[in-house]
Amino acid sequence: MNTTSSMSNEQIVSQVNDLMHTGFEIPRDKLVPTATLFDDLGMDSLDAIDMLVHLEEKLQIKVEGERLKKVRTLADIYGLVGEVAIPSLQPQSEQSH
Amino acid sequence: MSKWDVLIIGSGISSLTCAALLAKRGKSVCVLEQYNKPGGYLHCFSRFGERFETGAHYVGAMGKGQPFRALLKYLDVYDDNLFVPLDTEGFDVFNFPGFQVKFPRGYDGVIGALSAQFPQEKTAIQAYFDMIRTVVNQFPTYQFNAASDIETPTEALETSVATVVRRLTSNLKLQCVLFSYCIHHGVAPEDIPFGFHAIVTDSLIRGAYGLKNGGDAVARKFVETIEKHGGSVRLNTRVARLVTRDKHIDEVVTENGETFAADWVISGIHPKAVFGLLSEPEVLSPAFRSRVANLKESTGIFGVYAACTLDLPLNPLRNYYYFGSDNPAAYLESTTPATPGAVFVSSGTRVLRPGQKTIPVSFHASSPIEWFEPWRATAYGARPQDYRALKNELAESIFALVERYQPGLRASVRQFVTSSPLTNLHFNGSEEGSSYGIYHSFQNTGARSLGPRTHIRNLLLTGQNCLFPGLLGSAVAALRTSGHLVGIKPILNELNQEMRNFT
Known part of the structure; x- marks a missing residue:
């Protein structure tokens, strides 16, 4: 699997969707950007941590646990992975750390 | 089938803490222990007429008004006969090439x-x-x-x-x-x-306190308290299966076919082990199963337990650390059997008996289980000569490192036995023979730590794998776990009051 350093936005969407499908057995037709993790995808707070660890391991990225608190939808996940993968997408305030 | 409010698997200090706390708060509690005595790493063993600790070498926060003592007092487990303060002039002595530092109390x-x-x-x-x-x-x-x-x-x-x-x-x-x-x-x-x-x-x-009468005495005191509050500790009772339905444990089945039911099941054993007992492991997501399977373990530990003559200049109220190097990048871990990293030395007898002729001294150093991989499938007590030869080589290299700082150490050793990571695996079921459970790096702490809640609705985790290792870490993990059943804030308030009683 490609790591995020060499991935386009389309590849990020595709790979995140693959991991949500294989890791959590969520049907592919439910994996749309507006899908909320808890209501639409049937996940809970424990699943969210598993998802974080799963994405980190499979995509070889590192996400601060605190950032998970702001995630509501699948689009938020794509954005989060994208920010970690492509530093230029990160907000200025976070780049300055 | 016997029914309880709470069943607890394993009887390490975290499980015993949950049991004592919940029993005290009115829950009917039953602890299921596979071994013939309670305590997990509180176990002691005897050789050459001396008592040795397997894991409970010393404990912190035990002074008056300090957290661990307050917790034990709150649980009705504290007893002056169980603990002894280590040397206030220097409880830990660190020996590096060319210099030594003693840590006094405070x-x-x-x-x-x-x-x-x-x-x-x-x-x-x-x-x-x-x-x-x-x-x-x-x-x-x-x-x-x-x-x-x-x-x-x-x-x-x-x-x-x-x-x-x-x-x-x-x-x-x-x-x-x-x-x-x-x-x-x-x-x-x-x-x-x-x-x-x-x-x-x-x-x-x-x-810093030592255990005056060994970890076994602490475990016995826990059991006494649990039973006083109506709880039960069942020994020689190995859990074989957790029968689940709709992510709920309906039945706990032991190796001998006995069945138990409970509103809640608390596991103090390794997460890999407990999730392996589920009758329907497929209810867990592939991502979670992969996460548990890939948990990194902390390093294995090798132990040497020696009866030494009393002319050895070793104060039983002190712990000694010996390091082969003062390079912070490479001084803690053992790199080969001939080059041990840090060696931790303590005595299982903190207060010498009148007429005692030798003193039990334990030596511990890291030791990857990979060194012992060829014998993983062999049975405890029946492992072959080449396994014993490697253990002797490790013991001698540990003695040689300590001898650099304590000339005469080897000559003072009358007899010794050793334990390898495979020994830990046999007695405590610790994955990879580690003494500290999973590797508590950033990857396994904070938001990423496992437990207390699990994907099985009535299964909670406790123990050193859940929060943090050691007697204190495991006991504190038990507070969080028990808090899920009876509320954490009332427990913390009462413990806080217990601490304030001394100030």
């Missing part, structure tokens, strides 16, 4: 001792221990402060002790001393969150 003493050894680093030393004192106050389940935010401080969990120390000092020898307590959690300085290292350090500096 922050002022430790800061003074280190400042005398490293006079150019006085400011850094003061700043480091100031940070420790600040950080530990932010952990509500260590300081029993229900009024503080229950969330643990993020920064303390996302900065390593290596980062903190290297910001303060470039003195490599001082770095080595400050990293030494990594021995007690098994995590490298670069990987251990500063907050956890701070709690270990604070607890030992403020109140």
